[in-house]
Amino acid sequence: MSEAKNIKFNIYNPIITYEHRAAYDMIVSHLQEIFPICNQGKCKALEVSDDPQKQKQINDLMEKVEFFSNSLITITKVFFDQLYRAKQTSSQSISQSTAMIKIDMIERNLLERTCDVRWWALEKAFWQCITLSNNSKGSGKGKATDSSSKALREAVELACTRLEDIRNSYTLYRDLVIADTNGVIIANSNADRRSKVIGMNVSKEEWFQRALETKDGTEYFVQDVSSSELEDMDALVYSTALRADGDEQGKVIGAMGVLFDFQGESQIILNDYLPKDANERTLEGWFSFFTNKEGKVICSSDENFIPSGEIADLPRNHRNLSSAGDVIVSTGVVCGNRSLIVSHKSKGFDEYKGLGWTSHLVLPESAMFERSMTNEDYGISPQELMNSKLIPERNQQTYREIQRNKGDIQLISINGIILATDLGKAGTSFIPIFDQITTTGNSTTGKMEELLSEMSSDMLEQNLKALENFSKQAIDLIDRNLFERAADVRWWSTDHAFWEALQEGTDEKFEQAAKRLGIINASYTMYRDLVIADSNGRIVANSKSENRDKLKRMNVSEQSWFRQGMQISRSVQFGVQDVCDSDLENEETSLIYCGGILEDGQREGKVLGVLGIFFDWENLVFPILEGCLPRIKGEVVDGGAAFYVNDEHKVIATTDSENFKIGQVVNLPAENLHLEAGESASGIFSANDKKYIIGSSRTQGYREYKGLGWTAHVVRPID
């Protein structure tokens, strides 16, 4: 017990609860009572027997009892320290992953935005409109002719319509604008603000200037959250150049800026994972917010206490994390509360390097040590739990040491009683002494076992909560990703190359459509193929030339995605075929989204055919699941697994294809199987000769994507 010298949580530390201090006092005072009893025993030994051997035996026993009592007093001090350290470590680890989840969630979203803006800038309606606008100014000597004015008006109208179409498909934007090289806004998507925005000059805004400086169509610029003439509130603007003829290498003719609804999106993310009271209000002292690289708050879960635009009231080292991916955890005073503060600096996501933002999570320090109030019975005994992998080794050692001391005191007492019995009537006076030793030993070790049991059930609760968080992260990430796919398919279905091909039905037009599909697929990495089927279910174009011959022979009229697509009459609609086998791909798991291609590219009208996009399921889902695996100090817990199940509880994606196979229905607790949309649950179950703890979350969808009834499960073995 050398740890006794390195005690962090002394029993008089104010963080120790009243109940625990009372338990400590009770244990120590009972153990102290043993010493006078032992002295009494030693004196009695001299009284009742003249036999020096018997006297020595009794003396030895008394000294052993004193030794074990002393040892238990030391263990008690260390024990409370360990109890609080274990709770602190576990709580810090959960808080760290929560802070990380939040910044990861927003960065993944922002990566999608970078793809969007680059792709949209190639849209014909935009570069044609800017070209006409530039021409009309260039002709400059006199008045523009009526016909050119009319053409420009029509082009602006079309550009606005197409920008609106984007905004309707991707509901994450407050506005989208295009400007000529002078910085004059020519068209926008938000009809409510059109009269204010069109004609506005943004040439002094950084997003515009930097867009003009991009070298080719692969480059873009992100203007960090700041004020813009375009809006009344701070904006996060993505921009890129518009180029002549929509050529990625073409001459710069203007700029496109898209204003992401950063505050709305961040509010959803920041308010997630914060504990709420019965009225759904965040508990006192809990805050979550993002800061930019200057340490200014850019969005906050509580604008009253941590207002946006100001330097966060945090210790300096939390405001200035130096490297991407850095994490700092400390305690300090935030908004008047003694708090645990966790800060995690973003490292961006994938090719998006981020803007150097940091996610902060603040919670009351006392919350780390609160007792779990659930009192759920998970059908696991305290001993089993104490010996499980959830309990740190050193706590288990303490448990074993207490058990051993308890056993030793019991043995000493009974052997003392045996010795006293040998002394006959003279020895009877020893029996109450040994009885008292047994009683004291039992009550103190019993109390310690009770506290250990409390600790182990708290550890269980914390670990279950962590798994619930991971499962929620897993389902949220896939929902958000699939929302993007739903947005993609809706927007692409309106592409002129597709409706023109189906309307005219010529090989030349089909070839152009195929080329367009190829460009899309090259810009987005998450699709295996994109296909267009005509109204009879015949595939007329696809993105990958190597699949063309095979697909041309196929008829998809019986397939669910096609039939859903043919029911679509408005461009804001889409369909999705749940993960299943598909002969289109020779894949076990295909996930196909579809959009209706409508006559003349109208927002509402007759459907000419269907655009089907084949999501690259395994390659995209596996990293998401892997990122949600339970970890200890960055390493995945041995045997930890994450998997999605569909509405029929069949596994559709897994990180552990040996124990939780694709297509398998895993025998899980009913509470984890039958969840309502957006609900989470946790529990314990047995499978593969192991006992697992599990966290589960059912989809609640995200924006227009309503989810397919999937559930994410994250598990770890505990024995």
Place this chain on the structure above:
Amino acid sequence: MLYSTFYLGQTQMAVPIPCILEIGRSFKFHPVRGAPEVIDGLINLRGKVVTIVNLGLAFEESKIEPSDESRIFIFKNNSELKEVADSDAVMETAPDNIGIHVDRISDVIRVENEELQAVPANMVHPFYKHVVRRGDSFIIILEPSKILNLHETPDLLS
């Protein structure tokens, strides 16, 4: 009289305290080649050689393996038993010091003679001497001499 109780599986049993020399944790047994399986081996107790009987095997049940909870009850031999002061009870153990290996120890109980009840006819066993009721449960009082003199129960030595 005082009895020390212990468990064999789920069954609580007891032996008279005056018969016991000492109770200890599972010692390291020295196996004896050719000894019956019911014998765990020998131990050295302050110079005394003590044979340890595995009580699980003696009852023809599963073997008790040494664990943090398992204990050894070492019995006095017959001559040591006679030296117990003021004892008026007639007891017998064995000519040698013999120990029994049990699953786990429980508490010490005082049992008055009138509490001792005969073993019901349908559960008679050579090792059982009496039954004592404690609350809703029963404790079986063993006859140490029968367990310690296994040669008188030859089936167990095969």
